[in-house]
Amino acid sequence: MVPCYLGVDIGTSSLKGVVCTEAGRIIAEVHTPSNISNPLPGYYEVDVPTVWRGGFLRLLSQLEPSILGSITSVCISSVCASFAPVDESLNPLHPAVLYGIDCRAQDQVDRLNEKWGQALEQRVGCKFSTHSAIPKMLWFKENKQDIYRRTRYFLESNNLITSWLTGKVAWDYPTAAGTQLLDLKNKTYPVDLLQDLDISIDKFPPLRPPFSILGYVTEKASQETRLKEGIPVMVGACDINAESMAIGTVFPGDFTAVYGSTLSILYVVDSYVFITGFITGASLLEGTYRIGGATSSGGRYLEWVKSIVKIPEEDQEEPSISTPTGLFMIPYTYGARSPFHVPQAKILWYGMSGATAPSTLWKAAKESLGYELAEILEIICSKVSPPRIIHSVGGLTADSTLMQIVSDITGYDQIVHTHLSAAYGDALIAMMAFEDISSVMQKTDVKEYQKGGKRVSPIPETHNQYKELFHYYKGLSQIARVFHSKR
Numbered sequence: 001m002v003p004c005y006l007g008v009d010i011g012t013s014s015l016k017g018v019v020c021t022e023a024g025r026i027i028a029e030v031h032t033p034s035n036i037s038n039p040l041p042g043y044y045e046v047d048v049p050t051v052w053r054g055g056f057l058r059l060l061s062q063l064e065p066s067i068l069g070s071i072t073s074v075c076i077s078s079v080c081a082s083f084a085p086v087d088e089s090l091n092p093l094h095p096a097v098l099y100g101i102d103c104r105a106q107d108q109v110d111r112l113n114e115k116w117g118q119a120l121e122q123r124v125g126c127k128f129s130t131h132s133a134i135p136k137m138l139w140f141k142e143n144k145q146d147i148y149r150r151t152r153y154f155l156e157s158n159n160l161i162t163s164w165l166t167g168k169v170a171w172d173y174p175t176a177a178g179t180q181l182l183d184l185k186n187k188t189y190p191v192d193l194l195q196d197l198d199i200s201i202d203k204f205p206p207l208r209p210p211f212s213i214l215g216y217v218t219e220k221a222s223q224e225t226r227l228k229e230g231i232p233v234m235v236g237a238c239d240i241n242a243e244s245m246a247i248g249t250v251f252p253g254d255f256t257a258v259y260g261s262t263l264s265i266l267y268v269v270d271s272y273v274f275i276t277g278f279i280t281g282a283s284l285l286e287g288t289y290r291i292g293g294a295t296s297s298g299g300r301y302l303e304w305v306k307s308i309v310k311i312p313e314e315d316q317e318e319p320s321i322s323t324p325t326g327l328f329m330i331p332y333t334y335g336a337r338s339p340f341h342v343p344q345a346k347i348l349w350y351g352m353s354g355a356t357a358p359s360t361l362w363k364a365a366k367e368s369l370g371y372e373l374a375e376i377l378e379i380i381c382s383k384v385s386p387p388r389i390i391h392s393v394g395g396l397t398a399d400s401t402l403m404q405i406v407s408d409i410t411g412y413d414q415i416v417h418t419h420l421s422a423a424y425g426d427a428l429i430a431m432m433a434f435e436d437i438s439s440v441m442q443k444t445d446v447k448e449y450q451k452g453g454k455r456v457s458p459i460p461e462t463h464n465q466y467k468e469l470f471h472y473y474k475g476l477s478q479i480a481r482v483f484h485s486k487r
Contacts, residue, residue, distance in 0.1 A: 003072040006227075007426025008059060009239055010078035010157065012036060012098075012261040013299075015055040018423040019067055022431075024446035026424065030062040037095065042103035042343075045095035048084055048160050052096070056161055060225055073232045074165070074217070075430040077422050078157035080238030080294075081131045081179040085140060085151035085203075090163045093147045094140075099179075100131035101262075101296060101334040103343045108135035108142070116193070123190055124180040125280040129341040131294070133179040134190075138197055153205050158236050159214075165225070166215030166233050169205035175238045176207060177281020178292055184272065184281065210237040210284055211432045232433040239422045240264045240292065241284050243393050246425030247417045248441060248450040250284045255387035257406075257414075259396035262298040263369060265338075265376060267291040267387060275383045277339025285437070291380060293338025295372055297331035299396055304333060305365040311358045322462050327351040327364040328473055330480045331372060339379055340481050348480040366402045370409030370466075371473040377410055391453070393417045400456075407458040409466045415453040424449075 004027065008017045011034060019028040032055050037045050046052060056076075060068060081099040084092045097104070109128045112135055113120070120127050128135050133154070141148045155163060156171050156179075163169050176182040176189075181204075183190045189204055208214065213232045222229035236242070240258050244266055249256045252270040257263065268283050268290050275291060283290040305311075328350045335343035352361070377386075390412045396402055397418045407414050431440050440446065 002070055004067060004070040005427045005430035006071045006074045007242070007423045007428070007430055008056060008074070008076045009242055009422035009426060010034070010052055010055065010076065010161065011239065011422075012079055015052075015059055016421055016423040017059040017063075018421065018427045019063065019071065020424065020427045021445070022443075024428065024440070024443040024449065028063055028067050029423075030059050032058040032062075036098060042106070044098040044102040046082070046098065047095050048092040052078075052161060053164060057225065060227070068226055069228065071227060071231065073234065073430040073433040074227065075234040075236045075426040076158045076161050077236055077239045077242035077426050078161070080157075080175055080240060081133060082157040083133060083136075083154050084160055085147055086153050086155050086160070086163075087150055088152045090153070090155070090167070090169070092160065093150055094144065096157060096160065097136055100129060100294060100337050102136070103130045103335070105135040105139040106130060106343060108138045112138070120180070121274055121276075123183055123185070123193070125177060125182075125184055125274070126180065126276070126278065128180060129337075130343055131179060131279070131337070133181050134193065134197070134199070137199055141197070141199060151203055154203055155205065156238075158238065159205070162214050162233050162236065165217050165221045165227070167218055168215035170208040170214055170235050171205060172208055172210040172235050172237045173282040174210060174241050174284060174290070178238060178279055180279070182207070182281060187282070208235045209286065210235050210241065211429060211437065213433055234429050234433060236426060236429060237284065240266050242422035242425035242429070244268075244425065245284065245428050246420040246422060247391050247393055247453070249391045250437075252288055253388060255390050257373060257390050257392045259369075259392060259394035259402075260298055261300045262294050262296060263373065264294040265292065265373070267380060267384075269384060273384055275339070275380060277341060278380070279338075291384070293376065295331070296334035296337045297369055297372055301331045301333045301368070302365055302396070305329075305362065309358050309361050311362050322459060324462070324465050324469055325360050325364045325367060326469065327356070327360065327367075328371075328476050329364050329368040330477045331365070331368040332480060336477075336481050339376065342481045345481045348476060350476055363401075363405070366399070366405050367409065369402065370406040371470060373406060374410045374470055375474060375477065377412070387412070390414045391417065393420060403456045407456045408462040409470065411458050411463050411467075413458070414456045416456055417450075417453040419452070420449055
C-alpha cells in the first residue's frame with residue numbers, strides 16, 4: 001500500500017481535507033460545512049463535539065476506504081487564537097471561544113492593557129486585543145467560575161481534535177505567539193503575568209514546535225475514525241501557517257495574504273521587529289519571526305454586501321475593471337482589527353448617490369479589501385523592507401477581478417495560488433513525521449504546485465488613480481475608528 005498523508009483545516013465556514021502521495025500529489029480533496037454560533041452580541045463560539053469533531057468524522061467518511069487505509073500520518077490546522085477549556089478526560093466544558101471577532105473579554109482587555117501597558121509589547125509582541133487568549137481566560141475565571149475550577153487545560157483549536165486522536169496536549173509556538181501567550185524572549189508562557197492574575201500555569205499544556213510529532217492515534221480513536229492505530233499526528237499550527245506551508249512562503253521575505261472569511265497577513269522576517277498593532281511572534285521555522293495580523297473583512301464582508309444590496313447574478317460583473325469607482329466602503333464588519341484594534345468601529349460607506357448601480361457597489365466592496373491591505377502594507381513597510389511580492393491564497397482568490405483590483409490598489413505583483421489550501425499545507429507537515437522541510441519542498445509535485453500560481457500585476461495607469469483615492473480612504477477609515485471609539 002502506497003503511503004499517503006492527511007491534512008485537515010478546520011475553518012470558520014467549512015472543514016477541508018487533503019490527502020497527498022509521497023511526491024506531494026493530491027489524490028483526494030473533501031470538505032464539509034462548518035458553522036459558528038452567536039449566542040449573545042459580541043460572542044462567537046463553536047460547539048466542538050458537533051461541529052469540529054463531528055465534521056472531522058464526516059470528512060473521513062468521504063474518503064475511499066483504500067485511501068483512508070493508506071494514510072500514514074496526520075496534521076490538523078484550525079482558526080488561530082481560538083480555544084476551549086477541557087476536563088481531565090480532555091472533553092470540552094464550554095464551546096470553543098473564537099478569535100478576534102469574539103469581544104466578550106473587552107473589559108478584561110482594557111483593564112490588562114492599563115495594568116501592564118507598553119511592557120506587553122516587548123514581552124508578548126503587542127498589547128492585548130480581543131484576539132488575545134489571556135483576557136478571555138480571565139473572563140472564564142471571573143464569569144464562569146465553575147467551568148474554570150473544573151478546567152484541566154485550555155486547549156487551542158487544532159489540539160482540541162489532535163488530543164482526541166492521541167490523548168496528548170500542546171500549544172504550538174506560532175499559535176501561542178499569535179494569541180499573546182508566548183514570552184518571546186524566553187520562549188515560554190508569560191508565567192509572572194499569569195501568576196499576577198492567579199491563573200494557574202498548570203492549566204496550560206506544554207509548548208511544542210509545529211513540525212514535531214504530538215503523539216500517535218490511539219486504539220479508541222482508531223475505532224472511532226477508522227484511521228490506523230499508531231500512525232503519528234503532528235503538533236501542527238493554526239490555519240495561516242498551514243496556508244504558508246502550502247505555497248512555500250515560510251522563509252524570510254515571504255509575504256502571504258489569505259483571503260478567507262477574513263483577510264489575514266503573514267510576513268516572515270529574520271529578526272524580531274515590533275510594529276504597533278501587529279502581532280510579532282515565532283514563525284514555523286526555528287529562528288524566524290513573523291509579523292501577523294487579521295482584519296474583520298474578507299469573504300464575510302462581501303457576502304454581507306451581496307445580501308444587503310441584493311445584487312442580481314447578471315450584475316455581479318463590474319462594467320470596467322480599469323476605472324476606480326471613486327466610492328469608499330470601510331469594511332469594519334466586526335470592528336477594526338489589525339492594526340487598529342477598535343472593536344466598536346462600524347462599517348462606513350461614502351460617495352453613493354441615487355444613481356449608483358448595484359454593480360458599482362459590488363466593485364466598491366472589492367476595492368475596500370484592496371484599500372485595507374494597502375493601509376496594512378504602508379504601516380508595515382514604514383518599519384521594515386517591503387516584500388518582493390505578495391503570495392495570495394484562500395477562497396476569494398478564485399475571483400480574478402478582485403485579485404486585479406488588489407494589485408492595482410496596492411501596486412504589488414501577486415502570485416495567486418487558487419488551488420492550494422491550508423489543508424494541503426497540513427498534508428505537507430504530516431510528511432515531516434518522516435523527513436525534513438527541505439526534502440518535502442523539493443518533491444516533484446510540491447514544486448510544481450507551488451510554481452503554478454498565476455501572476456497578477458498592477459496596471460500602472462489604474463494604480464496611479466487609486467493612489468490619489470487611497471488618501472481619502474485612510475481619512476474615512478480614521479473617522480470610522482475615532483467616532484466609534486468615543487461612543
